[in-house]
Amino acid sequence: MEEEAILGVIISWNCNRDPIVSILEFGAVGDGKTLNTVAFQNAIFYLKSFADKGGAQLYVPPGRWLTGSFNLTSHLTLFLEKGAVILGSLDPSRWGIVEPLPSYGRGIELPGGRYRSLVGYMLRDVVITGDNGTIDGQGSVWWEWFTSHSLNYTRPHLVEFVSSKDVHISNITFLNAPAYNIHPVYCSNVHIHNITAYAPPRSPYTVGIVPDSSDSVCIEDCNISTGHDAIALKSGWDEYGIAYGRPTTNVHIRSVYLQSSAGASIAFGSEMSGGIANVQVEHVYLYNSFSGIEFRTTRVEVVTSKIIISDADLLNVNTAFVAIGDYGTHPDEKFDPDAFPYQEDHAAEHHRPKDQFCRKFHGPTSSTPWTCSNVSGYSESVFPEPCDELKNVNTSSSCFSILMNPNGGAATAILR
Ligand SMILES: *[C@@H]1O[C@H](CO)[C@@H](O)[C@H](O)[C@H]1NC(C)=O
Ligand SMILES: *[C@@H]1O[C@H](CO)[C@@H](O)[C@H](O)[C@H]1NC(C)=O
Ligand SMILES: *[C@@H]1O[C@H](CO)[C@@H](O)[C@H](O)[C@H]1NC(C)=O
Ligand SMILES: *[C@@H]1O[C@H](CO)[C@@H](O)[C@H](O)[C@H]1NC(C)=O
Ligand SMILES: *[C@@H]1O[C@H](CO)[C@@H](O)[C@H](O)[C@H]1NC(C)=O
Ligand SMILES: *[C@@H]1O[C@H](CO)[C@@H](O)[C@H](O)[C@H]1NC(C)=O
Numbered sequence: 001m002e003e004e005a006i007l008g009v010i011i012s013w014n015c016n017r018d019p020i021v022s023i024l025e026f027g028a029v030g031d032g033k034t035l036n037t038v039a040f041q042n043a044i045f046y047l048k049s050f051a052d053k054g055g056a057q058l059y060v061p062p063g064r065w066l067t068g069s070f071n072l073t074s075h076l077t078l079f080l081e082k083g084a085v086i087l088g089s090l091d092p093s094r095w096g097i098v099e100p101l102p103s104y105g106r107g108i109e110l111p112g113g114r115y116r117s118l119v120g121y122m123l124r125d126v127v128i129t130g131d132n133g134t135i136d137g138q139g140s141v142w143w144e145w146f147t148s149h150s151l152n153y154t155r156p157h158l159v160e161f162v163s164s165k166d167v168h169i170s171n172i173t174f175l176n177a178p179a180y181n182i183h184p185v186y187c188s189n190v191h192i193h194n195i196t197a198y199a200p201p202r203s204p205y206t207v208g209i210v211p212d213s214s215d216s217v218c219i220e221d222c223n224i225s226t227g228h229d230a231i232a233l234k235s236g237w238d239e240y241g242i243a244y245g246r247p248t249t250n251v252h253i254r255s256v257y258l259q260s261s262a263g264a265s266i267a268f269g270s271e272m273s274g275g276i277a278n279v280q281v282e283h284v285y286l287y288n289s290f291s292g293i294e295f296r297t298t299r300v301e302v303v304t305s306k307i308i309i310s311d312a313d314l315l316n317v318n319t320a321f322v323a324i325g326d327y328g329t330h331p332d333e334k335f336d337p338d339a340f341p342y343q344e345d346h347a348a349e350h351h352r353p354k355d356q357f358c359r360k361f362h363g364p365t366s367s368t369p370w371t372c373s374n375v376s377g378y379s380e381s382v383f384p385e386p387c388d389e390l391k392n393v394n395t396s397s398s399c400f401s402i403l404m405n406p407n408g409g410a411a412t413a414i415l416r
Contacts, residue, residue, distance in 0.1 A: 017077050020057040021047060023065065030063020032087060037094060040070040051075045055125065060084040060133060068094025069116040069156070074124040080133020080172055088118045088137040088158070088178070092145075095156050101185060103213055103236030103244035103274060107154030109146070114153050117160030117183065125166045128159065134173045135159065142178035143203050155179040157210075161187050170194050177206055181226075185212040186246060194221045201261035203227035208258070210234055213246035213274050223257045230258035230289075232267040233276050238330050241273025248272070251279045258286050264294035264322070268307070272297065279307045287315040294322040 021043065028039035043058055050056040055075030062083030068091070072078060080086065089095065096116040100106045107114040118137060119128070137158045145151045157180040161167050167190045174181040174197040181197040184190045192209060199206035208224035211217040212234040224230040235241055235248045258265035265286035268276055286292045292314045314320050 017050075017055045017057045017075075019050065020059050020079075022059045022061060024061065028065060030061070030065050030084075032064035032066055034066060035068065035089060035094070036065050037068040037070055037089075040067055044071060044073050044076070047076055048073045060086065060130075067118070069096050069118055071121045072119060072123055072126055072128075074126060076123075077127040077129065078119070080128075080130030080135070082131040082133065084130065084133035086118070086133075086135045088135075088139075090138055090141050097153055100154075101162075101236075103185075103241045103246065104271070105237060105240035108237070108271070109154040110151060112153060115156035115178075117157040119158065120160040120162070121164075122162050123164040123167070126161075126164065127168045127170075128172065129168070129170045130172045132171060132173055134175055136175040137177045139176040139178045139199060139203060139206065143206075146204050157181070157183045159183070160185065161190070163187065165189055167191070168193070172196075174198070176200075176203070179205060180207045180210045181224075182209045183212060184210075184214045184217065187211075187214040188216055190214060190217045192217075192219045192222060196222070197224045197226065197230075199226045201227060205263075207232050207263070211248050211251055212236075212271075213241075213244065213248060215247075215249045217248075217251045219251075219253045219256060221255050225259040226263075227261050228263035229267040229294075230260045230263075230265045230286075231256070232264075232269075233279065234269060234271045235274030235276055237271045238273050241271065245274055247275035247277055248279075249277045251276075253279070253281045253284065255283050256285070258284065258289070260289040260291075262290050264291040265289045265317070266292070266309075267294045267296060269296035277306055281307075281309040281312070283311045284309075285313045285315070286317055289314075289317045291319040291322045292317045293320070 023036070023039055023043055026039040026043040026046070028034075028036040028043075047056040047058055051074050055077070057077040057079055060078070060080045062081055064085045064087055066087045066089060068089045092115065095118070097113045098116045099113055106112060119135065135158055137156075142151075142155050146155060155178045158174055158177040159169070159181065160183040163186040164184070165188045167184060167187060169182060169191070170193040172195055174195065176199055177197070181199075182192060182195075190211065197208045204227060206227040208226050208230045209219055209222070210232050211219075213236055219231065231253060233248050233251060235246065236244050253266070266281060266284070268279075292312070293309060
C-alpha cells in the first residue's frame with residue numbers, strides 16, 4: 001500500500017496484488033500481428049473473481065500485443081514488463097462505438113457517438129504500471145483519417161476512465177495516441193506519476209493528459225510531448241457541460257516537462273463549461289511549445305476560481321501566456337450566449353480573486369517584446385522586459401490576476 005496526500009485528500013492503492021496472472025495463460029501471442037482482444041477480455045473476466053479478495057495483477061510480458069479495446073476491472077493492476085508493448089488495432093471496428101459523454105452532448109469531432117478507448121472504463125481502485133512498458137495507439141492511421149475527413153465517429157483515446165475512483169497510472173510510456181493519451185472523466189482521486197507520453201509534432205490534436213470534470217487529480221514527474229496540448233483541463237461543452245455541472249477541481253500538477261507543438265503546454269479548456277477550480281501548478285518546465293499556458297473559453301463560459309501557477313520555466317515558447325475569451329466551436333445552436341456555468345454551490349467563487357498566478361518566470365529567452373492591451377500591474381524577474389504598464393515593482397504582492405471578460409471578446413489581464 002502506498003499513501004499519498006493530494007491537496008488534502010489521502011488516496012491509497014494496492015500496488016502488489018496477488019495472484020499475478022500472465023496474459024500468456026489466456027492464449028495471447030505477442031507477435032505484433034495476432035489480435036489479442038479476446039485474450040485480454042478473458043483474462044479480465046477471470047481476474048474479476050478476485051475483486052472482493054483484494055484484487056489481482058494482470059502481467060504482460062515482453063512482446064508486441066496487438067488488441068482492440070478492452071475493459072479493465074476494479075481492484076486490478078495491469079503491469080507492463082520492460083519490452084511489453086500493447087498495440088492498438090489498426091482496424092477501427094476493433095475499437096467499438098460508445099455513446100457521447102453527457103457533458104459534451106455529442107462526439108467532439110463529429111456528431112453522434114465516439115470510438116471507445118483502448119483501455120479503461122468505470123472502475124474503482126485500478127493501477128496501470130510497469131517497468132517502462134508501452135501502450136502504443138499506432139495513431140498515424142487515425143491522424144490520416146482525421147485530416148482527410150474520412151472518420152465516421154470521433155477518434156478514440158488510449159486510456160479513458162469514466163466515473164472511476166482511485167486510479168493510479170505510473171512507470172509506463174504512451175505512444176501515438178489517436179487523440180488523447182489519458183482521459184479521466186467524471187473521476188475522483190487520480191494519480192499519474194512518472195509516465196512519458198509522446199506523439200509526433202504534426203499529429204493533429206493529440207493531447208497528453210486531460211482531466212475532465214474530475215476532482216483530486218495529481219500529475220507529477222511526467223514528460224509529455226504532443227502535437228497539440230500536453231495537459232488540458234476540461235469540464236464539458238457549452239449547455240451540456242453546464243447541465244452536467246461537474247467542474248474539474250483540486251488538480252495538482254508538479255515536476256513535469258511539457259512540450260506542445262501546435263497547442264499549449266498547459267491549457268485550461270476549451271470545453272470547460274462545468275468550471276475549473278483549485279488548480280495548483282508548480283515546478284514545471286515548458287519548452288519548444290507554441291504557447292506555454294493558455295486559457296480558452298467560449299462565449300458561454302468563464303473560469304471559476306483559484307488557479308495558482310508557480311516556479312514555471314519556459315524555454316523556447318512562442319507565447320508564454322494566452323487568454324482567449326471567444327474560443328472554439330459549439331456542439332450545436334442551442335448554446336445560450338448569456339449563460340454562466342456557475343452552480344449554486346459555486347456561488348462563493350464569484351467573490352474570490354479570479355485565477356491567481358504567483359509568478360517567477362525565468363523565460364522566455366526569445367527577444368520578442370510583450371504585447372499588452374488593457375493591462376495594468378507589476379512584474380518581477382521577467383525577461384524579456386515586459387511592456388511599460390507592467391514594469392512597476394510592487395512588493396506587496398507577487399501575484400497577478402487574469403479577469404476573463406464573461407461576455408467574450410478579449411480577456412483583460414490585471415496584474416497586481
Ligand atoms: C466495458 O464496460 C462498459 C461499462 O460497464 C460496458 O458498457 C461495455 O460494454 C464494456 N465493453 C467491453 C468491450 O466489454
Ligand atoms: C520511472 O519509471 C521507470 C520505468 O518506466 C523506472 O525505471 C524509474 O525508476 C521510475 N522513476 C521513479 C522516480 O519512479
Ligand atoms: C521507455 O520506453 C520508450 C519506448 O517504449 C523508450 O523510448 C525509452 O527510452 C524508455 N525509457 C527508459 C528509461 O528505459
Ligand atoms: C466510414 O464509413 C464509410 C462508409 O461506410 C466507410 O467506407 C469508411 O471506411 C469508414 N471510415 C472509417 C475510418 O472507418
Ligand atoms: C514505479 O517505479 C518506482 C521505481 O522503480 C517504484 O519505486 C514504484 O513502486 C513504481 N510504482 C508502482 C506503482 O509500481
Ligand atoms: C523526464 O525528462 C527529465 C529530463 O530529461 C528526466 O530527468 C526525467 O527522468 C524524465 N522523466 C520521465 C518520466 O521520463
